Amino acid sequence: MTTFRIAPSILSADFARLGEEVRNVVAAGADIIHFDVMDNHYVPNLTVGPLVCQAIRPHVQVPIDVHLMVKPVDRIIPDFAKAGANIITFHPEASDHIDRSLQLIRDHGCKAGLVFNPATPLSYLEHVMDKVDMILIMSVNPGFGGQSFIPQALKKIEQARRLIDESGRDIMLEVDGGIKVENIAAAAKAGADTFVAGSAIFGQPDYKAVIDAMRTQLAAV
Numbered sequence: 757m758t759t760f761r762i763a764p765s766i767l768s769a770d771f772a773r774l775g776e777e778v779r780n781v782v783a784a785g786a787d788i789i790h791f792d793v794m795d796n797h798y799v800p801n802l803t804v805g806p807l808v809c810q811a812i813r814p815h816v817q818v819p820i821d822v823h824l825m826v827k828p829v830d831r832i833i834p835d836f837a838k839a840g841a842n843i844i845t846f847h848p849e850a851s852d853h854i855d856r857s858l859q860l861i862r863d864h865g866c867k868a869g870l871v872f873n874p875a876t877p878l879s880y881l882e883h884v885m886d887k888v889d890m891i892l893i894m895s896v897n898p899g900f901g902g903q904s905f906i907p908q909a910l911k912k913i914e915q916a917r918r919l920i921d922e923s924g925r926d927i928m929l930e931v932d933g934g935i936k937v938e939n940i941a942a943a944a945k946a947g948a949d950t951f952v953a954g955s956a957i958f959g960q961p962d963y964k965a966v967i968d969a970m971r972t973q974l975a976a977v
């Protein structure tokens with residue numbers, strides 16, 4: 757049976773109360789904290805860095821999944837590993853040496869992953885499947901929370917699921933962007949097992965009600 761993981765994105769949390777927000781969302785049933793890092797260069801928005809990752813680390817026991825939307829990536833990887841990240845993913849277009857960046861993440865004791873924008877082909881995976889612990893399919897163009905799910909992402913999730921199954925490796929398949937109670941089952945049916953949701957969870961007053969509703973949807977897949 758597939759283990760489904762819900763990964764709330766702190767992008768839509770109240771940054772003035774971030775410690776409390778991550779504690780509350782984990783108490784509400786979150787499996788992973790998704791930590792969006794934007795640099796106003798690779799994407800047109802600016803968020804938080806390793807200091808904030810380090811600040812929330814003592815508040816939760818669950819894995820912190822750092823989604824790097826920065827270019828270049830290598831210089832900042834060790835800083836996030838030291839700040840308590842467990843998973844670090846990056847966009848292949850943002851690294852000149854994808855294999856080296858994946859290895860760097862693993863050398864620092866973290867799980868490594870590649871992130872695919874809606875128009876980015878999965879062919880980047882061809883020679884690095886053995887170094888990948890997570891594949892993240894973007895179902896919006898990166899940079900902002902609260903955007904609408906791009907349905908073409910479902911085909912790509914199916915394609916990634918096939919590649920993972922063929923590899924025989926234990927690789928998480930995460931989907932990020934516009935995920936809500938209404939479409940989480942479709943993403944799961946396509947093959948995703950890890951679901952990022954920012955505005956759908958932090959935009960509601962009762963985090964547990966949303967996460968429970970998502971799990972009910974997933975249980976029926």
Ligand code: DX5
Nearest residue numbers: 765767898899902934954955
């Ligand atoms: C977008 C980020 C997402 C974002 C998702 O660039 O990578 O993680 O926070 O937010 P929602 O769930 O609101 O689309």
Ligand code: ZN
Nearest residue numbers: 792823932952
């Ligand atoms: Zn993200």
